[in-house]
Structure formats: structure tokens, C-alpha cells
Amino acid sequence: SNMVKVAVVGGEGIGPEVTAQSRRVLDWFAAKRNVPMTLREAQYGLIPYLATGKVLPEDTAEAMDEADAILWGATGGPETTEVPAAARKAGSLLGLRSKYDLYANLRPIMASPALSASAPLKAEVLDGVDFVIIRELTSGIYFGEPRGIETLPDGQRRGFNTEQYTTNQIRRVARSAFELARTRRNKVCSVDKANVLETSVVWREEVIRLHKEEFSDVELTHLYVDNAAMQIVREPRQFDVMVTGNIFGDILSDCAAMASGSLGMLPSASLGPVDRFGRRKALYEPVHGSAPDIAGKGIANPLGSILSVAMLLRLTLNRPEDADLLEQAVQAALASGARTADIAEAGAKRLSTVQMGDAVLSAL
Amino acid sequence: SNMVKVAVVGGEGIGPEVTAQSRRVLDWFAAKRNVPMTLREAQYGLIPYLATGKVLPEDTAEAMDEADAILWGATGGPETTEVPAAARKAGSLLGLRSKYDLYANLRPIMASPALSASAPLKAEVLDGVDFVIIRELTSGIYFGEPRGIETLPDGQRRGFNTEQYTTNQIRRVARSAFELARTRRNKVCSVDKANVLETSVVWREEVIRLHKEEFSDVELTHLYVDNAAMQIVREPRQFDVMVTGNIFGDILSDCAAMASGSLGMLPSASLGPVDRFGRRKALYEPVHGSAPDIAGKGIANPLGSILSVAMLLRLTLNRPEDADLLEQAVQAALASGARTADIAEAGAKRLSTVQMGDAVLSAL
Ligand SMILES: CC(C)[C@H](C(=O)O)[C@@H](O)C(=O)O
Ligand SMILES: CC(C)[C@H](C(=O)O)[C@@H](O)C(=O)O
Numbered sequence: 264s265n266m267v268k269v270a271v272v273g274g275e276g277i278g279p280e281v282t283a284q285s286r287r288v289l290d291w292f293a294a295k296r297n298v299p300m301t302l303r304e305a306q307y308g309l310i311p312y313l314a315t316g317k318v319l320p321e322d323t324a325e326a327m328d329e330a331d332a333i334l335w336g337a338t339g340g341p342e343t344t345e346v347p348a349a350a351r352k353a354g355s356l357l358g359l360r361s362k363y364d365l366y367a368n369l370r371p372i373m374a375s376p377a378l379s380a381s382a383p384l385k386a387e388v389l390d391g392v393d394f395v396i397i398r399e400l401t402s403g404i405y406f407g408e409p410r411g412i413e414t415l416p417d418g419q420r421r422g423f424n425t426e427q428y429t430t431n432q433i434r435r436v437a438r439s440a441f442e443l444a445r446t447r448r449n450k451v452c453s454v455d456k457a458n459v460l461e462t463s464v465v466w467r468e469e470v471i472r473l474h475k476e477e478f479s480d481v482e483l484t485h486l487y488v489d490n491a492a493m494q495i496v497r498e499p500r501q502f503d504v505m506v507t508g509n510i511f512g513d514i515l516s517d518c519a520a521m522a523s524g525s526l527g528m529l530p531s532a533s534l535g536p537v538d539r540f541g542r543r544k545a546l547y548e549p550v551h552g553s554a555p556d557i558a559g560k561g562i563a564n565p566l567g568s569i570l571s572v573a574m575l576l577r578l579t580l581n582r583p584e585d586a587d588l589l590e591q592a593v594q595a596a597l598a599s600g601a602r603t604a605d606i607a608e609a610g611a612k613r614l615s616t617v618q619m620g621d622a623v624l625s626a627l
Numbered sequence: 628s629n630m631v632k633v634a635v636v637g638g639e640g641i642g643p644e645v646t647a648q649s650r651r652v653l654d655w656f657a658a659k660r661n662v663p664m665t666l667r668e669a670q671y672g673l674i675p676y677l678a679t680g681k682v683l684p685e686d687t688a689e690a691m692d693e694a695d696a697i698l699w700g701a702t703g704g705p706e707t708t709e710v711p712a713a714a715r716k717a718g719s720l721l722g723l724r725s726k727y728d729l730y731a732n733l734r735p736i737m738a739s740p741a742l743s744a745s746a747p748l749k750a751e752v753l754d755g756v757d758f759v760i761i762r763e764l765t766s767g768i769y770f771g772e773p774r775g776i777e778t779l780p781d782g783q784r785r786g787f788n789t790e791q792y793t794t795n796q797i798r799r800v801a802r803s804a805f806e807l808a809r810t811r812r813n814k815v816c817s818v819d820k821a822n823v824l825e826t827s828v829v830w831r832e833e834v835i836r837l838h839k840e841e842f843s844d845v846e847l848t849h850l851y852v853d854n855a856a857m858q859i860v861r862e863p864r865q866f867d868v869m870v871t872g873n874i875f876g877d878i879l880s881d882c883a884a885m886a887s888g889s890l891g892m893l894p895s896a897s898l899g900p901v902d903r904f905g906r907r908k909a910l911y912e913p914v915h916g917s918a919p920d921i922a923g924k925g926i927a928n929p930l931g932s933i934l935s936v937a938m939l940l941r942l943t944l945n946r947p948e949d950a951d952l953l954e955q956a957v958q959a960a961l962a963s964g965a966r967t968a969d970i971a972e973a974g975a976k977r978l979s980t981v982q983m984g985d986a987v988l989s990a991l
Contacts, residue, residue, distance in 0.1 A: 339822075357823070383861050388747045404790060405823055412825050415793065422829030423791040426768060430783045456874070458703075459721070459769055461776050465786030492882035493890065496860055497747050510820070511878075518856035518882055526857065 267300040267580055270330035272323060275308035275343075276553025277563035277616075278336025284565035284620030285334060285572045288589065291627060292576065296585055303330070307354070308338060312346050319354025327359070332579040334571065335548035340555030360400050363544045365533035366432070367439040368400040369574070370516045370550060372499070372523045377597035380608045382524035384496070389524065394502035395443060396519060398512025399436040400533055402428055403462075405509045426462045428508060433469040439534070440506035441478035450482045450503035454491045454511055466508065488515070495519045516550065526551045527564030527605045530571035532578055545579050547571040557604075561615045564603040566593055569623055592626035599626070631664040631944055634694035636687060639672035639707075640917025641927035641980075642700025648929035648984030649698060649936045652953065655991060656940065660949055667694070671718070672702060676710050683718025691723070696943040698935065699912035704919030724764050727908045729897035730796070731803040732764040733938070734880045734914060736863070736887045741961035744972050746888035748860070753888065758866035759807060760883060762876025763800040764897055766792055767826075769873045790826045792872060797833040803898070804870035805842035814846045814867035818855045818875055830872065852879070859883045880914065890915045891928030891969045894935035896942055909943050911935040921968075925979045928967040930957055933987055956990040963990070 271286055273279030292298040305323035312318045327333050338356055352358070359365075374382070374392035382389055407425030415421055437453070444451045453470045455463035467485060474483045486494065488511045494501065495515060499522050507515060520526045529551070535544035549567025557563055570593060577586035601622035604613045614622065635650055637643030656662040669687035676682045691697050702720055716722070723729075738746070738756035746753055771789030778784055801817070808815045817834045819827035831849060838847045850858065852875045858865065859879060863886050871879060884890045893915070899908035913931025921927055934957060941950035965986035968977045978986065 383749060383752045384747055385749055407787070410825050412829055419794045420829055420833075421791060421793045422824070422826035423771070423789055424824045424826050425787055425789060427785060427787040429779065429785045456877075460786070460788045461774050462786035462788050465776055465784055469784075489877045489881040492856065492878045493885045496882060496885040513820075513853045514856045514875075514878055517853040518860060521857045521860040 265299050267332065268330045269300050269302050269575070270326040270333045271302055271304045272307050272327065272333060273304075273336035274338045274553070276337050276340045276555050276558040277551075278338065278553055280558070280561060280563050280616050281549060281565040281568040282334065282336040284616060284623075285568040287620055287624060288569055288572050288627075289334070291624060292585055292589075295627075296588075298576070298580060298582060298585060300580065309345055312350060316350065317354060318346055318351055319359075324354075327363075331542060331544065332575050333546040334568070334575065335546050336568065337549070337551065337553040340553040340558065357405060359546070360533060361406065363546065364401055364535045365544065365546055366399060366401040366536070367436050367534040368398040368512065369443070369532045369534065370396045370398065370519070370529065371574075372396065372516075372519045372529070374499075374523050375528065375594070375597055377594070378524040378528070378606050381606050384499075384522055388499065389522070390500075392499045392523060394499065394519075395447070395504050396512060396516045397436060397440045397443065397504060397506045398516060399428075399432065399508050400512075401509075402432045403509030426460065426510070428462050428466055430465065430469045433466050434473050435536070437470045437473050437506055440504050441474065441481050444481050444504040445478075448503040449480070450484070452484045452486055452491070452502055452505045454486050454488050454505060454507035454515065456488050456511075457485075458487060462508075470506070491515055492518055495522055499523075520550055525564070525606045526567070527603065528566045528570065530567055530574050532571070532574045534578070543579070545575070547575045561617065562604050562613070563616050564605050565616050565619050566603075566623075569593060569620075588627065589623075592623050595626040596622040629663050631696065632694045633664050633666050633939070634690040634697045635666055635668045636671050636691065636697060637668075637700040638702045638917070640701050640704045640919050640922040641915075642702065642917055644922070644925060644927050644980050645913060645929040645932040646698065646700040648980060648987075649932040651984055651988060652933055652936050652991075653698070655988060656949055656953075659991075660946075660952075662940070662944060662946060662949060664944065673709055676714060680714065681718060682710055682715055688718075695906060695908065696939050697910040698932070698939065699910050700932065701913070701915065701917040704917040704922065721769060723910070724897060725770065727910065728765055728899045729908065729910055730763060730765040730900070731800050731898040732762040732876065733807070733896045733898065734760045734762065734883070734893065735938075736760065736880075736883045736893070738887050739892065739958070739961055741958070742888040742892070742970050745970050748863075748886055752863065753886070754864075756863045756887060758863065758883075759811070759868050760876060760880045761800060761804045761807065761868060761870045762880060763792075763796065763872050764876075765873075766796045767873030790824065790874070792826050792830055794829065794833045797830050798837050799900070801834045801837050801870055804868050805838065805845050808845050808868040809842075812867040813844070814848070816848045816850055816855075816866055816869045818850050818852050818869060818871035818879065820852050820875075821849075822851060826872075834870070855879055856882055859886055863887075884914055889928070889970045890931070891967065892930050892934065894931055894938050896935070896938045898942070907943070909939070911939045925981065926968050926977070927980050928969050929980050929983050930967075930987075933957060933984075952991065953987075956987050959990040960986040
């Protein structure tokens with residue numbers, strides 16, 4: 264059938280709360296805009312662990328295996344301590360990224376004019392910020408071997424990890440960056456630490472090679488990661504597409520998140536390879552985590568998750584008009600003053616998670 | 628003798644220009660405040676390479692070897708391409724950090740009220756920011772073995788590096804952090820990625836162990852590095868002393884530099900172990916680099932280097948009143964409107980490097 268399969272996995276902490284609002288949005292697009300998709304909800308984390316002994320039970324694994332797109336909430340927080348580390352690891356988010364080979368993690372960074380009052384950066388620095396960080400998500404130091412903890416002859420302990428990239432791993436994520444840039448302002452900035460790390464030397468050489476071979480129409484620049492962290496805060500408008508490795512992308516995207524105004528607002532997409540049917544497995548999730556401090560209170564910001572639905576509409580469903588519609592509805596809700604606690608100015612009215620969902624739906 | 632030996636090495640790019648102003652400041656303290664020191668100037672980089680075949684000639688190595696404190700300018704930039712990589716590497720800054728075992732890199736982050744107009748962060752976020760990042764500088768992925776670039780059986784290339792820390796390496800830099808915190812607001816935040824890296828697991832365990840054994844009076848918190856990058860931008864006032872590994876410290880301190888207003892203003896100190904005579908080798912340098920784009924123009928900001936002299940007065944010479952005097956002179960110069968180009972508001976008068984040196988000297 265032509266139906267796109269979406270697995271909806273709220274997970275832990277505020278994950279289920281925010282995902283419930285995204286679910287309403289998905290239902291709206293299925294009903295009102297005839298978006299051809301089937302939704303399947305599945306559980307992840309402590310609750311299924313208590314019932315089945317697995318954080319990722321069979322049923323959830325199956326739903327995710329067969330899905331074209333996974334809408335993921337969040338995982339982590341104090342709940343993790345109630346699950347033995349081995350059981351936790353067996354179904355971890357890192358494991359899922361690896362299982363589905365979700366190598367290209369896209370994190371759009373957009374300044375919302377409506378939020379500039381609550382952002383730490385000045386409005387004149389934020390104004391017009393619109394870039395995407397592409398973080399390599401299935402290699403680098405997160406997965407490199409050997410890794411471990413050993414005891415040295417003198418009784419000391421030593422922890423060690425391996426940072427590593429092969430040319431194919433670099434090439435495919437760099438390709439995603441160049442292709443995305445061509446649909447935007449045609450600029451790629453590659454970030455590494457090639458003045459110190461051999462891994463980065465190979466990274467930079469391979470990015471340059473691919474650029475020369477296939478993307479010489481795209482403007483390519485390079486920054487060292489320390490300088491990139493600075494530039495993201497100093498003048499974020501200079502960037503269009505930034506591409507970098509796993510750990511650098513982890514740090515820089517959180518740094519950029521703050522630059523943009525609020526972590527609670529930011530969506531992400533993690534894309535796998537294109538298969539022989541032209542399909543590309545994808546996992547969509549807000550950039551924020553499980554936020555245990557506010558979980559269960561019904562006050563979390565669902566916009567990071569809802570904007571992840573917009574990415575799903577655009578990238579998996581190939582429905583750019585619907586994606587635009589949803590993004591505009593979010594902006595309209597913000598423009599009308601809708602604010603959850605994380606983005607509210609002092610003294611302003613704070614909506615609940617559900618009320619923010621209402622605000623987006625009524626703007627649709 | 629009681630004379631403290633200071634080697635003054637301007638280096639490359641804007642290094643010699645800014646260091647010349649620090650030299651004037653050092654001379655002032657020797658003459659007017661009877662600070663007991665002998666200064667020895669030495670060359671580093673392209674110029675000695677052309678004369679001797681070495682970026683770090685014998686004479687400079689000797690001056691640095693015998694010095695208690697090294698005042699370093701900068702290295703790097705396009706000049707490096709005129710020197711063969713091997714010759715460059717033989718005298719590199721990384722090599723010097725390692726040779727003198729300068730494991731504790733202190734980077735104070737202070738917001739200058741006078742500069743808030745030119746800072747990207749809002750004044751209300753910057754106001755009162757005053758913390759120190761201690762970056763481990765002689766281990767981690769910068770120095771870990773094995774490292775290299777190999778060709779795989781399928782013809783691909785692979786770059787690899789080793790991140791690693793031993794408990795002794797962690798303990799000594801954590802000790803520096805706890806000791807410094809006791810002289811300040813008594814708070815240490817340790818930054819790692821213990822949810823992913825074994826190296827960070829050992830890091831965190833050892834910091835906790837040392838804290839329990841010897842520093843339980845100090846408040847200790849932990850942040851993951853991605854969250855730390857965000858918090859530095861979101862609410863930098865929350866930090867007092869932050870301690871972290873080599874690569875994380877590299878990234879976070881540049882991120883924090885921007886948060887503080889200007890890279891050109893920031894000093895640093897890199898400290899070695901205390902020897903049996905109670906002496907501790909130290910290298911002082913501005914956080915900024917060689918800035919090839921403005922080298923030779925006489926417009927670089929010398930305050931990062933001059934404030935490094937204040938750190939030298941405080942830490943090597945144990946002259947806190949003189950350090951305060953110099954820091955106050957810098958603030959007075961700024962308050963009177965003295966601005967180099969990097970910190971000037973649009974339309975404001977821009978001082979040359981020498982004029983900024985004059986402004987500090989006349990405020991002394
Ligand atoms: C939870 C953690 C393992 C994860 C990561 O570092 O990748 C998170 O920080 C993220 O960015 O998705
Ligand atoms: C030039 C480079 C090797 C150096 C580093 O990464 O340590 C610099 O960025 C610094 O922070 O002093």
C-alpha cells in the first residue's frame with residue numbers, strides 16, 4: 264500500500280506528554296489533509312520493563328522495525344536507575360541509532376522572533392538565524408573500539424575510548440550536508456579538529472574530496488570545533504548547513520540550541536541510508552531530553568516534538584506544503600502569545616502542554 | 628637569588644605585537660613596584676626557523692627551560708605553511724605543554740560591564756559572570772595512543788585517536804579545581820560524558836572519590852558536556868570553577884569566551900606540578916590565537932596578554948596586590964572608553980595595540 268507507517272513511541276519522562284500532543288497533530292493531518300499514514304503506538308522504558316523485563320519489548324521493536332518513520336519522545340532520567348544497566352543498554356537509543364543505521368542527524372536551528380525576550384542572546388544576534396547542524400550519529404567516539412576501563416600495573420585505573428571515522432562514513436554524511444545545502448543557501452561548513460586529531464585530518468580530506476568530485480557548486484568552509492562553538496554564539500547567522508562528527512555535533516547542537524532561544528522548541532530527524540526502494544528509515548525526536556524535574560506535571564513544551572512532526576511530513580512523507588502549514592501554525596500560536604513555562608517571560612501566562620497542543624491545533 | 632625568571636616569547640601572528648605591550652607592563656612592575664623578576668626575550672616560529680632551521684631554537688628552549696614563568700604570545704596561521712610539518716611539530720605548543728607537564732589550564736571568564744554593548748549575550752545574562760574553567764592540558768585525546776591513519780583492506784582510509792585518562796591524571800587536575808574553589812565561591816562543576824564514554828565514567832568516579840576524601844566542604848556538581856555547553860550560554864552566572872578534560876575544555880572555553888564578551892580580553896595560565904622546592908612552572912598566554920587576518924596591522928587587542936601578566940603576578944610571583952592593581956588598571960582603561968577594534972561599538976574610536984598599552988600604563 265501507499266500508506267506510510269509511523270511508530271509513535273513516547274518513552275520516558277516528559278516524552279509521553281509531549282508525544283501525545285504530536286499524536287493529535289498527526290491525527291489532524293491524517294483526517295483533514297489526507298496524509299497517507301498509519302500510526303502505531305508503542306511503549307518504551309520503565310513501564311514495559313516492569314511488565315516484560317525489557318525496556319524495548321518485542322511489540323515495540325516490531326513496530327519500529329516495520330515503520331518508515333519513528334516519532335520518538337524521550338528516554339532517561341531517574342527511572343533509568345530502576346532498570347538494571349544491562350536491560351537498559353539492550354534497548355538503548357544509541358543501540359537503535361546503530362540498528363537502523365541512522366547516520367545523519369539533522370538539527371535545524373531557527374530563531375523565533377516571538378521568543379527573543381526569553382533568549383540569552385541579543386535580538387540583533389538572533390534575528391534571522393536559520394541553519395541546520397548535521398551530526399554524524401552512528402560512528403565516532405560513541406561507537407569506536409577498543410573502549411573500556413582497565414587497571415594498570417601500579418593499581419591506577421584508566422578509561423579509554425576510540426574516536427574513529429572511515430572515509431565511507433564521512434562521505435555519506437557529508438553528502439547529506441551538500442545535498443541539503445543545495446535546497447537552501449548553498450553553504451556547508453565542516454567542523455573538525457584537524458590541527459590535532461588524525462581522525463579529523465581524514466574527515467577534512469574526505470569532505471574536500473567529495474566537494475571537488477560532486478559538489479563544487481556548493482560553498483565549503485572549515486572550522487575547528489573550538490572556533491565553531493564560539494562562532495555559533497558570536498554570529499550564528501553566518502551558517503547555513505554545518506556538518507560534523509558525533510561528539511562534536513552533540514556539543515555544538517546543544518550550544519546552538521541555546522543560541523536559538525529554547526531547547527524545548529527544537530526538532531530533529533535522524534536518517535538512515537536510502538534503500539533500493541528509495542525508502543529511508545527515519546527517527547524524529549525533539550532535541551530536549553526526558554526532563555525528569557518536570558515530568559508528570561503537564562507543563563512541558565510540546566513544540567519540539569510537534570516541529571519534529573513537521574520534519575516527518577517534509578522528509579518521510581514528502582509533503583512540504585503540510586510541513587509548512589504546521590510550522591506556520593506553530594509560529595501563529597507563538598505570535599498569539601501562547602507560551603509554556605520554559606519560554607514564558609516573567610509574569611506572562613503559562614500554558615500547559617495540552618493547552619499548547621490546543622493552540623497549535625486551533626491555528627491549523 | 629630571589630629573582631623570578633620570566634621568559635617572554637611573542638611567537639607569531641599578532642603574538643609579538645600584543646606581547647610587546649605586556650612587556651611594557653612587566654617593566655613597569657619591575658621598576659615601580661620592585662617586583663623581583665628578570666625578563667628574557669626569545670623568538671619562536673617562522674623567523675628563527677629561517678635563521679636556524681628550528682621554530683624553537685636552542686636559545687629559546689633554554690630560556691623557557693630555566694624560566695619559572697613563560698609569557699607566551701601566539702603561534703600558527705599562514706606562516707606555518709612555510710615551515711615543514713616536521714620542523715613545526717618539533718617545537719609545537721602541544722609539545723611544550725607536554726615537556727613542562729603543564730596539566731592545569733586555567734581560563735577565567737569574566738564579564739566586563741564596559742563591554743556589554745559589544746557582547747552577543749544580553750547584559751542581564753552576562754552581568755556578574757565570574758568563573759574559571761580548568762582544562763586538563765596534557766592528556767586526553769590530544770596525546771592518547773594509538774593514533775593514526777590507516778588504509779583498510781577495502782581501500783578506504785580510517786583515522787583514529789584514543790581518548791584516555793588515568794586516575795592520577797584526573798586526580799591532580801581535580802585537586803587544582805577544588806583548591807581554587809576554596810579561594811572563591813567554593814563550587815566545582817565537573818564536566819564529562821559519562822553516559823557514553825568509559826573515559827568519562829572513570830573521570831567522574833575519581834572526581835567523586837577525591838571530593839569525598841579531601842574536599843567534602845566544596846560543593847560538587849556534574850554536567851554532561853552537551854548540557855554544559857548549553858548552560859554556559861543560558862546562565863553562565865551559575866558557575867564558579869568548572870573542571871574538564873582536554874578536548875571538552877578546548878570547546879567549552881571558547882564557547883565561554885564568547886559568552887564573556889570578547890576573546891581578545893581573555894587570559895590563561897597553564898600550570899605544571901609543584902616541585903620539591905615549592906616551585907611550579909607556568910605558561911601564561913592570551914586565549915586568542917595568532918589572528919593572521921590582522922597580524923602586522925597594529926590593531927590587535929593586547930588585554931588578553933596584559934591580563935595574563937596579572938595571572939603571572941598572582942600565581943607565579945604571589946603578588947596579589949599587584950595583580951589587582953593591574954586588573955583594576957585594565958578596567959579603568961575600559962571604563963574611560965579605551966577600545967581596540969574587536970571590542971569597539973560601531974562608530975566608536977578604535978585604539979591601536981600600542982595606544983591600548985598606553986591606556987593601561989597611564990591607568991597604573
Ligand atoms: C543521551 C545521550 C546519549 C545523547 C547523545 O549524546 O547522543 C543525547 O545527548 C543526544 O544528543 O541525543
Ligand atoms: C592550537 C590548538 C592546538 C590549541 C588547542 O586545541 O589546545 C588551541 O585551540 C588552544 O585552545 O590553545
